[in-house]
Amino acid sequence: MKKIVGYASAWSVLPGDTLSIMVSTYGPKRYRADLVRVICGDDEPDRGIYREEEIAAPFNGEYPGRTQPTVAGSYLIVPDVPAITAPGSFTVQAWIFPTTPDRGEQGLIANWSGETASGFALLIDETGALAMRLGDGNGGVADVSTGRPLAVRRWHLVAAAYDAATKEVRVSQEPLETPLEVSSAASVTRTLAFDAAANNSAPLVMAALPAEHPAGGPGARNHFNGKIDRPRLTGRALSRAEITALAWDAMPHERDTSVIAAWDFARDIGGTRISDVGPNGAHGRAVNLPSRAVKGFNWSGAEQNWRHAPHEYGAIHFHDDDHYDVGWQADFDYVVPENLRSGVYAARLRAEDDEWYVTFFVRPPRGTATAKLAFLASTATYMAYSNYHWQLHERYAEVTESFWTTLDKGDVFLQEHSEFGLSTYDTHSDGSGVRYASRLRPVLNMAPKTPLWSFNPDTHILGWLEEKGIAYDVITDEDLHHEGVGLLEPYTAVITGTHPEYYTTPMWDGLRAYLARAGRLVYLGGNGFIWRCAFSSEMPGVLELRRAEDGIRYRDEEPGEYYLEFTGEYGGLWRRLGMAPQALVGVGTVAVGFDVSGHYRRKEASFDPRASFIFEGIGDDELIGDFGILGGGASGSEIDAANPMLGTPAHALVVASSEGHSANTYLVPDETGFHHCAMDGVQNPGIRADMTFFETSCGGAVFSVGSIAWGASLPHNGYDNNVARLSENVVRRFLDPAPFTMPE
Amino acid sequence: MYAIDASRTDLVEEFRQNPGGPYSPELTLVVNRLRLGPMEERYILVCTKRGREWMVAKMPTVRGAKLELFEDRVFDDYYAAAWEVFRMRWEAVTGQAIR
Numbered sequence: 090m091k092k093i094v095g096y097a098s099a100w101s102v103l104p105g106d107t108l109s110i111m112v113s114t115y116g117p118k119r120y121r122a123d124l125v126r127v128i129c130g131d132d133e134p135d136r137g138i139y140r141e142e143e144i145a146a147p148f149n150g151e152y153p154g155r156t157q158p159t160v161a162g163s164y165l166i167v168p169d170v171p172a173i174t175a176p177g178s179f180t181v182q183a184w185i186f187p188t189t190p191d192r193g194e195q196g197l198i199a200n201w202s203g204e205t206a207s208g209f210a211l212l213i214d215e216t217g218a219l220a221m222r223l224g225d226g227n228g229g230v231a232d233v234s235t236g237r238p239l240a241v242r243r244w245h246l247v248a249a250a251y252d253a254a255t256k257e258v259r260v261s262q263e264p265l266e267t268p269l270e271v272s273s274a275a276s277v278t279r280t281l282a283f284d285a286a287a288n289n290s291a292p293l294v295m296a297a298l299p300a301e302h303p304a305g306g307p308g309a310r311n312h313f314n315g316k317i318d319r320p321r322l323t324g325r326a327l328s329r330a331e332i333t334a335l336a337w338d339a340m341p342h343e344r345d346t347s348v349i350a351a352w353d354f355a356r357d358i359g360g361t362r363i364s365d366v367g368p369n370g371a372h373g374r375a376v377n378l379p380s381r382a383v384k385g386f387n388w389s390g391a392e393q394n395w396r397h398a399p400h401e402y403g404a405i406h407f408h409d410d411d412h413y414d415v416g417w418q419a420d421f422d423y424v425v426p427e428n429l430r431s432g433v434y435a436a437r438l439r440a441e442d443d444e445w446y447v448t449f450f451v452r453p454p455r456g457t458a459t460a461k462l463a464f465l466a467s468t469a470t471y472m473a474y475s476n477y478h479w480q481l482h483e484r485y486a487e488v489t490e491s492f493w494t495t496l497d498k499g500d501v502f503l504q505e506h507s508e509f510g511l512s513t514y515d516t517h518s519d520g521s522g523v524r525y526a527s528r529l530r531p532v533l534n535m536a537p538k539t540p541l542w543s544f545n546p547d548t549h550i551l552g553w554l555e556e557k558g559i560a561y562d563v564i565t566d567e568d569l570h571h572e573g574v575g576l577l578e579p580y581t582a583v584i585t586g587t588h589p590e591y592y593t594t595p596m597w598d599g600l601r602a603y604l605a606r607a608g609r610l611v612y613l614g615g616n617g618f619i620w621r622c623a624f625s626s627e628m629p630g631v632l633e634l635r636r637a638e639d640g641i642r643y644r645d646e647e648p649g650e651y652y653l654e655f656t657g658e659y660g661g662l663w664r665r666l667g668m669a670p671q672a673l674v675g676v677g678t679v680a681v682g683f684d685v686s687g688h689y690r691r692k693e694a695s696f697d698p699r700a701s702f703i704f705e706g707i708g709d710d711e712l713i714g715d716f717g718i719l720g721g722g723a724s725g726s727e728i729d730a731a732n733p734m735l736g737t738p739a740h741a742l743v744v745a746s747s748e749g750h751s752a753n754t755y756l757v758p759d760e761t762g763f764h765h766c767a768m769d770g771v772q773n774p775g776i777r778a779d780m781t782f783f784e785t786s787c788g789g790a791v792f793s794v795g796s797i798a799w800g801a802s803l804p805h806n807g808y809d810n811n812v813a814r815l816s817e818n819v820v821r822r823f824l825d826p827a828p829f830t831m832p833e
Numbered sequence: 834m835y836a837i838d839a840s841r842t843d844l845v846e847e848f849r850q851n852p853g854g855p856y857s858p859e860l861t862l863v864v865n866r867l868r869l870g871p872m873e874e875r876y877i878l879v880c881t882k883r884g885r886e887w888m889v890a891k892m893p894t895v896r897g898a899k900l901e902l903f904e905d906r907v908f909d910d911y912y913a914a915a916w917e918v919f920r921m922r923w924e925a926v927t928g929q930a931i932r
Contacts, residue, residue: 090881133883134884481872481892482896484869484871487869494875494877494878495877495911496879496880496900497879497883498880500879501879504899505898505900507896518897
């Protein structure tokens, strides 16, 4: 169905930056590219609100189409393997924790040349047992298998020792603990009919077998699902006792002078490097972001934070569907002109009857503002949801959302192209949670003309701003992360999208500092400021998330792995970190429900003179937002309420609250200590959105609607409705520099 | 798992008349049961033209394999498509065809 997709080298660009656009077609031999400015991306034909503007650009034109290959799966590569000296005996060993040993041949540690069939490969064979493949490059090849399947999700010490004098190879697997389980221990000894050639000019690969990447250059296949800890290579055939001693020894080169290489994955957590602590410095790198800061074979549980006991976190968890940078070749570049208006743009690609929008965000020139209002694009949230597969894999998705699974063409494409990776809402094919999401790949749900979740509903707000002639600059979460409060200070007011859910610590600090310095925030969304996430200082374009403790988390985070790899911070909800969103914007998430949305009713506080500007032109008894694209109302999807216990300022005014929620709207897990029969929107008084306003001490202010569905009510009746009116009242007052004053 | 009483064709008729809901408590149990089957081989919808066209499809048995598309079951009304999915799942679960 989808015949063309692409991605850009960056999501946020400044005038003068060069942006590369990478494209792949599936069938078409030609395609057309044009630059467009995205105004409203909702293309539901009966609504008639879709808007884009074609912009002249040097790259506009026709291009040849081609399919660019993409391979998912993480692995390690050590380019320069130290030589195993004569006579050529050696031992290879590691701790492994296989999660899918029954899923075909999976490489563990391989120094193997497929071309010459020489070298060795320690692997899991087709029966799920440990095996050692050896080849002499002259037709002599042997696979020596223990014949006993490895136990799923259990640590095993695996080893193969080859004695060149006797041509004997012993392959062994020993589970770490077996008192309560049937043992998966097994070993086999075989005499080869040839001399194994351990010397090999090929790189050493771990967690996969080496292969050529379809686009050329080194790659991998037969990816391993599971963890590897303490791989070692020794230049003689070790006994079982020596293998065991080496496996437990954190400083192996001190123990045995015949150690050739010993990799310590506890070093370099947070980066791609793997360090060899042996004598030869055979360092390597991780490809496609396997998970680090994960429990090793020796995790005792005494520490939960990898930074306090890194030696107990010396494993790496590999997945056959890990991704980072798909590494496509650029089809064309675009130098962003100095005078290009700040906004949301896309390279619109058209091939036969299909089209795709490679979407990106153009900022004003660095250090300037070309409007008084900044639209803060939720790129961290877009990344967290990128290539969301939940509705494709999750049995409970339909009862959660009260719908019949309805996929669009992008979903169908993702179903058939697992190499484009997953979102942080998904589980890997081995059942473990996804922690990393990259934008260096086609992201099928960050574009106009896609379903109304994540990016596209935010364009309802942009369409409304343009309809009302309110000028805005576009800046992004990643910019706020890197530049802090200095990014926001030139703006009189900042407006959010519908769903600014994911925040790094620097983003949070920057926004809070802005509010403390007279900034004004218009939060026209819901479920905002919820999860702490992290960006990497070494690897651009990837977001990390650890879903610690509770919240609407989709799956449990692994115990002992609640601390982020990239920053060492504790992950999870900002609420659980002692900084609930109520303390920042007055409201925080209480409930979710996707079938029916409610409307708002004015409360007594709405008649306070401090709030009169909000309700200009709106009647005293007028229901606000009893219409809208999402659920037929302005209060819905995910909704937030005030809570002084969690930090809603004491002087904040809750000027309206919602009602009319459905029986399929439920409290979020963090709002209730136990399940009960009144957790739904019909019965529970806590299920509501609170429209909240408060002033800050330097003359600024914050206005929150506490609802994702609010933005989708803006276009109703040609943008002529009380949701649009109220929002405009707030924005225009917030753009007036006259200071707000704190009440006595 | 809730066991659907296949003789309750009155609930089928309620859905047919009002596919968008809200549903009666008994129909809610039926709809939830039909939504709780395994993902493997589940009948679903694909929106082939935004707001204009929906096609019935079937999820594969193995994660990542292709969907089976039913090119002869295409609808220009979403609720007609939803009714078809309800009907096909009812038949798969109860063994009873609905005309």
